[in-house]
Amino acid sequence: MTSRARLLTFGLAAAWLAIGYLNVARGTSHAGAGYRFWSFQHHCYSDVIALHGDRYLGGGRPLPYLEDRIEYPVLLGIALWLPSFAPGGALGHFTVSYAVLALCLFAALLALERLPGARPFWLGATPALVYYAGLNWDLLPIALLCGALLALARDRPGAGGALTALGTSAKLFPGVLAPPALLALAGDGARAPLLRFGAGLAAALLAVNLPFALAAPAGWSWFFRFNAGRGAENSIWDALGVGRGPLLEVLSTGPMLLAVALACAAAWRAARSGGDAGRAVRLGVALALTAWIATNKVWSPQYALYGFLAGALAAAPAGLFLVLCAASVADFHIAFEVRARRWEPWFRDHVFHPDGVVRSLLWLLLAAWIARELWRCARAAPAEAHAEAVSSPSTR
Structure with a gap:
């Protein structure tokens, strides 16, 4: 990554973050019962503010999972709870959360620029x-996933496994790294790195989750029960009537x-043939993330961030980046305009649902591009090895 590209990437990131903070933070003065509808009308909704209003606005701090049923995995429950100790009410809570x-x-961008072949600009x-x-x-599980990939790229499988576990304990998406990495x-062929990755993965999963699972099994398992019971929400399947x-x-789940x-399969093939197994793993993660967000039964607008991470890992074309940027911005405004209009049938059926279909197709277009790159990566090493064998003189 050249110094100019680095400056542009980090400078734009800082600018977007500043604009985003100013847009969303104005909702903290409306925290409480009326926040959601007010934020829908002003297109500045945040779960961080909404859930703070539900739980901590009156000064209480119920312990996650033990006293408070939370629909997120353990690390996100803790990330919601800890800023409640910050002074300043809703604004203080949101400011600390946003800074983290x-x-x-x-941190994710720093990790991406150190990964071979990645394009942090995405x-x-x-x-x-x-x-x-x-x-x-x-952004918390995204940073942990990027850290796990960097650890693997630097031959630190134990740290890679632990960071994968922490990412999965924040949201499930980083879990797609574990199978291809293994x-x-x-x-x-070397047993020690495999064992270190597995040990790091298991140890971190148990260390984070087991105390809550033992102390409050109903609260800890609510995340799984809540999501298992959900139907199609805001996704392509909702638009198509499934x-x-x-x-x-x-x-x-099939895609x-x-x-x-x-x-x-690609990671195994590349590793066995002496190819670039690390790139195969990164492309495989990118493909799984993109397929997941495009076809999941539930769509939340911020899932687009996983798609942009996938584009960064795969170094996808700039044209796709521009199209998906435009689609993601439009998707946000459409998603919250339909709520501000209280789900008016004509807007829901003729704007919101078509937007869901187009959005999924665009992310699947990125998935198709990544799948092609993954196929090429998996086949490159055997083809190169064969060519080298043919061109080398016989030793017999």
Whole structure:
């Protein structure tokens, strides 16, 4: 990454974060019962402010999972709770949370610029950060996932496994790294790195989750029960009328599972043939993330950040970046305008639902491009090895 590209990427990221903070923070003066509808009308909604208003506005601080049922994994529950100790009420809580998320973004960008073949510009330069950096806590698992990938690239599998576990304990998305990473390490033939990755993964998962699972099993497991019971929400399946049931579960998990399987096959093949297994893993993660957000039964607008991360890992073309930036900005405004209009049928059916279909198709277009690169990466090493063998003189 050249110094000019680095300055542009980090400068744009800082600018988008500043604009996003000013846009969203104005909602802290409306925190409480009326916040959601006010923020929908002003297109500045944030789960950080909304959930603070639900839980901490009166000064209480119920312990996550033990006294407070939270629909997120453990690390996000803690990330919601800890800033409640900051002075300044809703504004203080949001400011501290946003500052941590901004640090997570810059940590992710620093990790990306050290990953071979990555293009941090995809994540740092997207104007989607204005809308999504403070909408939820997704920049935290994104930073942990980038850290895990960097640890693996630098032959630190134990740290890679631990960071993968922490990312998965914040949101499930980083978990897509574990299967292809394990296959790449197994295919390499050395047992020690594989064991270190598995040990780091298991130890961190248990250390973070087991205390809560033992102390408050109902509170800890609410995340899983809550999401298992959800139907199609704001997704392509909602737009196409697939509300809930077995068909929805197959449609929403099948593409992601297929992407993970392809990632595993490519990582194994590259490792066994002496190819670039690290790049195969990174492309596999990018493919799984993109397929997941495009076809998941639930769509939240900030999921676009995982798509831009995928584009960064795959170094996808600039044309796709520009199209997806425009689509992500439009998607935010349409998503909250339909709520401000209280789901008026004509706007929902003729604007909101078509937007959901177009959005998914665009992310699937990125997934198709990444899948092609993954296929090329998996096949490159055997082809090069064969060519070298043919061109080398016989030793017999």
